Amino acid sequence: MDVSHLLDALNPAQREAVTTESPHTLVLAGAGSGKTRVLVNRIGWLTEVTGVPVYGVLAVTFTNKAAAEMRHRISALGGQGGRGMWIGTFHGIAHRLLRLHWQEAGLPETFQVLDSDDQIRLLKRVINDLGLDDKRWPARQAAWFINAAKDEGKRPKHIHSADPATDTLIRIYEAYEVAARRAGLVDFAELLLRAHELWLTQAGLLHHYQQRFGHLLVDEFQDTNTIQYAFIRVLAGSSGRTFVVGDDDQAIYGWRGAKVENVQHYLRDFEGASTVRLEQNYRSTANILKAANAVIGHNPARLGKTLWTADGDGEAIDVYAAYNEMDEAQHAVQRLQRWINDGGAASDCAVLYRSNAQSRALEEALIQAQVAYRVYGGLRFFERAEIKDTLAYLRLIASRADDAAFERAVNTPTRGIGGKTLEQVRARAQADNQTLWEAVLGELAGSSLNGRAKTALRAFVELIEQLDRDTRGMSLAEQIDHSLKASGLYSHYAEESRGTLDARTDNLDELVTVASRFARVEVEEGAEPLPELIGFLAYASLEAGEGQSESWQDCVQLMTLHAAKGLEFPLVCIVGMEEGLFPGQKSMEEAGRLEEERRLAYVGITRARQKLLLCYAETRRIHGMDTFGAPSRFLREIPTDVLNEVRPRVQVSRPNYGSAAPRARFVAEPAPSGLKLGAAVRHAKFGLGVITDFEGDGPHTRVQVNFEDEGSKWLVVSYANLQVG
DNA sequence: GACAGTCCTGTTTTT
DNA sequence: CAGGACTGTC
Numbered sequence: 001m002d003v004s005h006l007l008d009a010l011n012p013a014q015r016e017a018v019t020t021e022s023p024h025t026l027v028l029a030g031a032g033s034g035k036t037r038v039l040v041n042r043i044g045w046l047t048e049v050t051g052v053p054v055y056g057v058l059a060v061t062f063t064n065k066a067a068a069e070m071r072h073r074i075s076a077l078g079g080q081g082g083r084g085m086w087i088g089t090f091h092g093i094a095h096r097l098l099r100l101h102w103q104e105a106g107l108p109e110t111f112q113v114l115d116s117d118d119q120i121r122l123l124k125r126v127i128n129d130l131g132l133d134d135k136r137w138p139a140r141q142a143a144w145f146i147n148a149a150k151d152e153g154k155r156p157k158h159i160h161s162a163d164p165a166t167d168t169l170i171r172i173y174e175a176y177e178v179a180a181r182r183a184g185l186v187d188f189a190e191l192l193l194r195a196h197e198l199w200l201t202q203a204g205l206l207h208h209y210q211q212r213f214g215h216l217l218v219d220e221f222q223d224t225n226t227i228q229y230a231f232i233r234v235l236a237g238s239s240g241r242t243f244v245v246g247d248d249d250q251a252i253y254g255w256r257g258a259k260v261e262n263v264q265h266y267l268r269d270f271e272g273a274s275t276v277r278l279e280q281n282y283r284s285t286a287n288i289l290k291a292a293n294a295v296i297g298h299n300p301a302r303l304g305k306t307l308w309t310a311d312g313d314g315e316a317i318d319v320y321a322a323y324n325e326m327d328e329a330q331h332a333v334q335r336l337q338r339w340i341n342d343g344g345a346a347s348d349c350a351v352l353y354r355s356n357a358q359s360r361a362l363e364e365a366l367i368q369a370q371v372a373y374r375v376y377g378g379l380r381f382f383e384r385a386e387i388k389d390t391l392a393y394l395r396l397i398a399s400r401a402d403d404a405a406f407e408r409a410v411n412t413p414t415r416g417i418g419g420k421t422l423e424q425v426r427a428r429a430q431a432d433n434q435t436l437w438e439a440v441l442g443e444l445a446g447s448s449l450n451g452r453a454k455t456a457l458r459a460f461v462e463l464i465e466q467l468d469r470d471t472r473g474m475s476l477a478e479q480i481d482h483s484l485k486a487s488g489l490y491s492h493y494a495e496e497s498r499g500t501l502d503a504r505t506d507n508l509d510e511l512v513t514v515a516s517r518f519a520r521v522e523v524e525e526g527a528e529p530l531p532e533l534i535g536f537l538a539y540a541s542l543e544a545g546e547g548q549s550e551s552w553q554d555c556v557q558l559m560t561l562h563a564a565k566g567l568e569f570p571l572v573c574i575v576g577m578e579e580g581l582f583p584g585q586k587s588m589e590e591a592g593r594l595e596e597e598r599r600l601a602y603v604g605i606t607r608a609r610q611k612l613l614l615c616y617a618e619t620r621r622i623h624g625m626d627t628f629g630a631p632s633r634f635l636r637e638i639p640t641d642v643l644n645e646v647r648p649r650v651q652v653s654r655p656n657y658g659s660a661a662p663r664a665r666f667v668a669e670p671a672p673s674g675l676k677l678g679a680a681v682r683h684a685k686f687g688l689g690v691i692t693d694f695e696g697d698g699p700h701t702r703v704q705v706n707f708e709d710e711g712s713k714w715l716v717v718s719y720a721n722l723q724v725g
Numbered sequence: 726g727a728c729a730g731t732c733c734t735g736t737t738t739t740t
Numbered sequence: 741c742a743g744g745a746c747t748g749t750c
Contacts, residue, residue: 063739091740115740188740223739255737355736357742377738414726542740562737584736600737623735624741 003049005077006041010034017276018042019049020243024273026221026266027245030307031292031606032283032568035245036066039219040073042243043085046215058213059087060232062220064543066566067092070219086213090228091188092542094195098186099530099538104202105194108184110399110534113541117383118404119143119187125407126175129430137168145169146176150189151225151257153196182435183403192227199234210237221246221266225257233269242270248303249296252562252600254592263303281307281606283568285314287642288608295637296602299595307606315611316644319635322617325358325576329365331646332573335613336556337369339571346372350557350569352604354582357622358575359558372555376563381545386493386504387511391540393483397468398533400437403429407436409464413492416456424449425457437461463487476532477516484508514545561604572608574601577616578629601634613646681705682723 007015014034017027018041029035043059046052061067071087086093095113098105114122123139123146146169149159156174161167180187186194199206216236218224221244224232236242244266251260259265267273281289289307296302318335322328336349351362359375366373381387389412395405411417429439440457443449449457467486471479484490493504518536530538557569561582576582583597605612616631682688689705705722 089740095740113740116738191740252737253739256739357735416726418726544740560737562739581736586736596737621741 001049006044011280013276013278014038018045020274020276022272022274023241024270025243026263026273026275027278028275028303028305029245029247029278030281030305031247031250031603032281033278034282035278036069036073038278039217039245040070040077043074043217044077052215054083054085056212056214057085059085059217060090060093060219062089062223064089066219091191094191095538095542097195097198098191101198101205104205105198107186111184111186112395112399112402113191113538114180114185114187114404115541116143116188121407122179122404123176125426126179127172129426130171130175132168137172142169142172146173147189148257149173150193151227153193153227153230179403182401184399184401185404192231196227196231196234206234209235210240214240216240216242218244222248222251222260222263223253223258224262225259229259229262229265249305249599250565250603252565252596252603254596277305279305279307281309283609284309284606285311285610287313287315287317288605288612290642291317291638292602292605294639295598295605295634298637299598317638317642318613318644318646320613320615320646322615324619325361325617325621328575328615328617329361332362332575332613332615333365333369333371335573336371344570346554346556348570350559350564350607351573351575352559352561352564352607353575354561354584356560362558362575366556372553373558374555376557376559382540383544384507386507389489390480390484390508390511391537393467393487394480394533395537396464397471398537401435403436410460413488415460416452417460421449421453421457476518476536477512479533480515481512561600564607565603568607568609570609571611573613573615574604575615577614577632577635578620579632580627580629581620582632598634
């Protein structure tokens with residue numbers, strides 16, 4: 001058999017991974033080491049060479065984008081092109097299972113997926129219904145608590161109540177569960193938890209899928225949370241083979257429940273697991289890799305991996321010390337312009353930052369310089385209010401029980417159903433344990449509402465019923481279009497945005513177009529296809545769509561460091577490299593968080609192919625206050641020989657605050673001594689060592705020295721009397 | 726129900 | 741500083 005297309009151009013480690021016969025394989029794939037290729041070719045190897053049927057393969061990723069990319073590349077391999085293979089996100093796969101087995105999972109057939117926005121709205125109502133003060137118990141925090149619990153596989157009864165505050169949160173969790181169940185709503189974390197519980201409670205089903213999926217592959221394994229790990233572990237059982245790809249150095253989602261430890265647990269829990277390291281990097285210059293390796297080398301407890309490249313050193317990494325964030329932005333933009341003037345593409349450039357708020361200064365500088373740019377993040381298509389409003393009507397058509405949709409649609413556009421009326425409806429629903437829809441019907445039959453309110457409610461009920469009748473037999477796009485017009489939503493938004501540049505009605509038109517292109521998804525070959533509407537609604541929740549509809553101009557890319565993971569650019573600028581911002585203030589207070597920030601720095605640095613620019617500002621306005629941050633420790637962790645200070649240590653005259661000494665500057669060189677990072681030194685008592693860190697300035701400068709015999713120590717330079725060399 | 730004024734609180738984000 | 745949430749007025 002000709003397998004050359006699967007193995008050609010692979011290095012030995014990649015080949016080993018693709019062809020391994022080990023039952024369980026952990027591929028530690030460094031940044032830019034060709035991990036997607038390995039994953040894709042591994043699947044090709046399994047199906048083409050070892051004769052695994054395509055339906056016996058389950059491949060899981062974290063984002064829809066990654067799943068789409070994988071599907072695309074598998075079909076490019078030829079063969080059966082992955083048709084019939086289960087490839088998807090954890091959430092997508094869980095959703096698929098729950099659709100197929102809604103009865104076993106204890107769900108209504110028309111259950112809807114609740115996105116985080118809807119989840120918070122629902123929680124708000126639950127908190128109110130419990131008579132709690134929503135100031136003391138913000139819905140956001142409750143959502144955080146509940147999601148974190150679900151990510152750990154915990155139902156309310158599994159949580160130990162440690163204190164009164166936790167007790168209340170558990171009560172909220174319980175009430176939220178009741179409300180969500182009644183409304184037939186499933187949030188993101190619930191999808192995973194239910195799917196996992198399906199394995200635990202339905203032995204027959206589990207057995208069926210264990211038989212079927214002989215091979216489980218997981219991408220970005222370092223990002224799995226407890227429940228995702230458990231899901232895979234249970235599904236693998238004793239005979240399933242697994243192939244997981246990840247990089248513990250790129251684990252940056254611990255704050256939302258991801259457990260890097262899963263990488264270590266894997267080696268412990270999956271018997272006979274072997275490890276393959278992909279360390280050859282095909283992306284960046286040697287200088288960039290040197291910087292990345294040095295930074296990440298400061299983290300303890302790594303599985304250990306050192307990136308290398310067969311290519312040359314490349315240019316030095318520029319470091320720019322800006323006066324403030326405006327100066328910083330202008331400098332970055334200048335650098336981008338130089339790149340573009342030299343014939344580079346704007347879309348090859350990215351500016352990365354720690355938090356979204358930092359994009360503002362950059363955008364201003366880009367506009368001023370007339371450089372086209374695109375900001376990633378922010379509201380996505382299906383998250384826009386007008387889109388969600390429209391979908392709320394469709395959700396009600398599909399399921400009257402959907403309280404979240406009811407709340408949204410009932411008075412948008414306004415139709416005289418105000419807070420008072422709704423309060424009464426909610427109270428009845430609460431008292432009688434009903435859905436809002438049922439409560440409305442009850443109120444209409446009862447006598448506690450006044451005539452005006454009744455008329456308004458009756459009109460709303462009739463509207464939904466009418467929409468339901470009218471749209472039967474229509475295509476999806478027609479259903480949406482009709483609902484949009486008949487509900488008055490379209491004219492509502494047309495009116496609102498009249499004479500403005502607001503593109504709301506454009507988005508509504510776009511929604512109809514998207515729907516007309518929406519391909520009916522068969523949940524499973526041979527199985528009943530999902531009703532198109534239900535499928536579309538799930539799609540809208542699970543895949544929120546692109547941030548901006550205008551697409552691929554040649555423009556500079558702006559995004560957070562988190563959003564940059566998985567991407568690469570010839571030119572990368574990272575701005576805001578200051579203590580307190582990156583690493584963030586909060587990261588320094590909690591154990592383990594600093595390491596995660598450092599991994600984020602590692603991710604940022606390794607995005608760059610050819611050219612990297614690192615910037616920090618001495619002054620930065622944050623929340624309207626001028627703040628002063630020392631250069632980030634991550635800068636100081638980079639060996640100076642790969643750095644080029646664009647604006648070297650010039651003492652800039654700046655307003656002198658009292659008699660304060662000039663602030664510490666990047667690579668503060670304690671003047672005469674020649675001490676610098678990486679320098680070998682001798683101490684009279686501690687012997688030989690290497691300087692690994694600096695702190696402070698002037699006579700109080702301290703250095704961290706890693707002594708051969710004594711370990712690491714902080715010393716005040718002016719007392720330590722260190723000998724260089 | 727629309728609008729203006731006030732208070733408050735500020736990482737990272739996919740599904 | 742600035743966006744969101746909330747309150748109070750017409």
